[in-house]
Amino acid sequence: MLNLGYVEWDERGHVDENRRRFVRALGGEEMKLAGVRQIHSSLVRIFRQAPRERLKGDALATRRRGLLVSVQTADCVPILLADTRKRVVAAIHAGWRGTAARVAQKTVGDLRVHFGARPEDVIAAIGPAIGGCCYEVGPDVAHEFSCQFAQAAEWFDGPFAPLSTGDEPTPFAWLQFDPPGHERPKKVRLDLAAANRWQLEAAGVPSDRIFACGLCTLCRMDWFFSYRGEGQRTGRLMSAIGVK
Numbered sequence: 340m341l342n343l344g345y346v347e348w349d350e351r352g353h354v355d356e357n358r359r360r361f362v363r364a365l366g367g368e369e370m371k372l373a374g375v376r377q378i379h380s381s382l383v384r385i386f387r388q389a390p391r392e393r394l395k396g397d398a399l400a401t402r403r404r405g406l407l408v409s410v411q412t413a414d415c416v417p418i419l420l421a422d423t424r425k426r427v428v429a430a431i432h433a434g435w436r437g438t439a440a441r442v443a444q445k446t447v448g449d450l451r452v453h454f455g456a457r458p459e460d461v462i463a464a465i466g467p468a469i470g471g472c473c474y475e476v477g478p479d480v481a482h483e484f485s486c487q488f489a490q491a492a493e494w495f496d497g498p499f500a501p502l503s504t505g506d507e508p509t510p511f512a513w514l515q516f517d518p519p520g521h522e523r524p525k526k527v528r529l530d531l532a533a534a535n536r537w538q539l540e541a542a543g544v545p546s547d548r549i550f551a552c553g554l555c556t557l558c559r560m561d562w563f564f565s566y567r568g569e570g571q572r573t574g575r576l577m578s579a580i581g582v583k
């Protein structure tokens with residue numbers, strides 16, 4: 340496994356070498372790798388040329404030849420888009436905050452507005468991310484999703500409804516003592532990839548043009564980096580796409 344992120348425990352020189360190997364494996368030796376400082380937002384950056392400085396954002400789009408737009412992940416959902424007719428590409432980083440902020444849906448919209456891309460010409464790849472099998476989240480996430488999406492319940496496994504109301508638990512523990520066997524549910528599992536697939540479809544990308552790898556980073560720590568699984572000691576996966 341190649342760590343492709345500049346993390347504390349890895350040397351910069353090693354990461355640079357890993358990135359060179361990665362780009363070579365993609366067949367993009369002549370291409371320039373562009374990334375953003377990811378902040379779990381819905382901020383989409385459009386690159387007309389190679390960026391001179393590292394901008395904040397969570398999605399990058401370009402039609403500039405020779406530029407590889409990339410995102411880094413270790414559990415969050417990486418998504419790559421390509422409009423095969425207009426030859427425009429985008430890379431998206433979608434954790435729960437970015438997903439709730441509709442970063443995938445917004446990126447398809449930006450391809451349409453800035454490049455004249457038609458959503459029906461877009462193909463999408465959803466990469467490895469923490470799956471609905473493993474991604475336990477609390478009431479804050481359930482509430483945020485239930486406010487944002489009418490169909491949110493479809494993406495959760497477990498007691499979504501009681502967690503999604505956003506009612507603050509009372510600070511007086513003795514007031515919320517439930518009888519044994521009726522304790523309040525604390526956790527639900529979220530399928531982030533499903534929520535992002537829905538957004539791509541809502542933006543007009545045909546469902547048969549959306550390809551999801553379906554692999555869970557936490558289940559498959561032998562193949563991938565997982566922040567939930569390894570914490571600060573984990574590395575970063577990279578997903579990149581460009582026009583030669």
Ligand SMILES: [Zn+2]
Nearest residue numbers: 472473555558
């Ligand atoms: Zn899993």
